[in-house]
Amino acid sequence: MDYSGSDHLDVMAGALNYNEALHRLVLTALPTSAKDIVDFGAGSGTFASKMRDAGYPVTCIEPAQNLAKLLGSKGLATLPTLYSLDLQSVDFLYSLNVLEHIADEAAALDLCFQKMRLGGVILFYVPAFHVLFTSMDTAVGHHRRYRRHSLATAIQNAGFTIVTTRYADSLGFLASLYLKWTDRGHGTLHPGMVRFYDRAIFPLSLIMDRLCNRWFGKNVYVVARKDAHGRNCQSRRQVDNSESVPPMHAYKADK
Numbered sequence: 001m002d003y004s005g006s007d008h009l010d011v012m013a014g015a016l017n018y019n020e021a022l023h024r025l026v027l028t029a030l031p032t033s034a035k036d037i038v039d040f041g042a043g044s045g046t047f048a049s050k051m052r053d054a055g056y057p058v059t060c061i062e063p064a065q066n067l068a069k070l071l072g073s074k075g076l077a078t079l080p081t082l083y084s085l086d087l088q089s090v091d092f093l094y095s096l097n098v099l100e101h102i103a104d105e106a107a108a109l110d111l112c113f114q115k116m117r118l119g120g121v122i123l124f125y126v127p128a129f130h131v132l133f134t135s136m137d138t139a140v141g142h143h144r145r146y147r148r149h150s151l152a153t154a155i156q157n158a159g160f161t162i163v164t165t166r167y168a169d170s171l172g173f174l175a176s177l178y179l180k181w182t183d184r185g186h187g188t189l190h191p192g193m194v195r196f197y198d199r200a201i202f203p204l205s206l207i208m209d210r211l212c213n214r215w216f217g218k219n220v221y222v223v224a225r226k227d228a229h230g231r232n233c234q235s236r237r238q239v240d241n242s243e244s245v246p247p248m249h250a251y252k253a254d255k
Contacts, residue, residue, distance in 0.1 A: 008140050009044045009067075011189045015198040018169075021206065022125065023050045026094045029123040029223045030056070034091035040082065040112070041098030045071045052076065059085070082108075085115045094123040097219075100142045109158035116226040122160060125221040126151060128167055132176040132218065135185045148214075151222050160224035167217030171205035172197075176218050 013019070026047065030037070039048045042060035044067060051058045060078040062068045071078040079085065093112060102108045112122060127137070127145045137145070146154075148165050156162060167173075175197060209217065 008136075008189055009046075011191050011194050013044065013046050014191060015194055015202075017198045017202045019046055019050075021202075022096055023047055023054075025125070025221070026051065026096075026123060027054065029094065029121060030092050031119075031121050034121070036089055036091045036117075038082075038085070038090050038093040038115075040093055040095040041101070042071055042076070042078070043067055043098075045074050045076050047094075047096060048076050049074060061085075082111045082115055087114055088117050090115045090120055091117055092121050092123075094125075096125045097127065099124055100126050100137075100144055100146070101140075103143055105144075105154055106157065109155060109160075113159045113226060118226055118228060120226045121163070121223065122155070122225075123221065123223050124151065124155065125168070125219060128217055128220040129173070132173070132180055134176075134180050134183045136179075136183075136189065139188070146220050148220055148222075151220055155222050155224050159226070161227045163223040163225055165220065165222040166209075166213040167215065167220050168209060168213065169202065169205050169218040170208040170212035170216060171201055172218030173216050175201065 037051065037056055037058045038061060039051070039058050040061045042048045042058075042062045045060065048058045048060050048071070058076070060068075060071050060076050061080075061082055061084075062071055062078055063080050068078050068080065093116065099105055099108065116122065127142065128147060130145045133142070133145055148167065152162050152165050
């Protein structure tokens with residue numbers, strides 16, 4: 001099937017500061033010894049291309065035929081599903097704004113666990129707070145939004161050990177509340193508004209995240225690891241607030 005939200009991907013490709021901040025988040029979570037890297041839900045290849053340009057070969061997972069064709073035209077190695085990967089073959093898997101599109105999140109995370117090597121690291125970055133759910137979420141096929149606890153719990157239940165979890169884009173939370181109040185049901189993104197927010201507001205949001213990233217943000221992310229005890233652990237760890245992976249404000253985007 002084709003992905004119907006391609007227009008949104010095109011608009012977000014112009015959010016240069018936002019995309020650079022996410023790319024730096026990926027690089028910071030990336031284990032130094034990682035060789036086999038997967039972009040789960042690579043979309044139009046915005047981040048896979050950045051990883052390749054930085055010297056990291058990436059395998060893209062993208063089931064949408066129109067997007068997979070686009071990835072191929074960019075010279076990116078692409079597979080249709082995680083099932084195409086060997087068991088315990090992945091050192092690092094990152095997934096940016098994808099898990100919310102998957103109806104059965106538990107099955108997807110369980111499959112990620114099976115594909116990761118022991119010591120492998122995952123990064124999931126998703127939209128936060130159901131109160132921010134608008135017609136745009138519906139238009140692009142979102143099933144849910146997350147909070148820190150719900151995202152961490154889903155990933156722990158798959159067998160992973162949480163390294164860190166944070167909210168991101170605190171000012172984006174306020175901007176999204178405004179969009180919620182003015183939502184007319186069109187489900188569209190205005191390119192000019194996205195560029196304005198990205199250039200004028202998002203850099204300030206990264207600074208604000210220093211104070212707010214434990215409490216709220218437009219997005220939330222988790223970094224987790226596949227440990228030896230993993231799925232067989234009798235008692236799950238509480239969500240770890242360690243600074244092993246710096247919060248989003250540590251990544252200053254180029255202007």
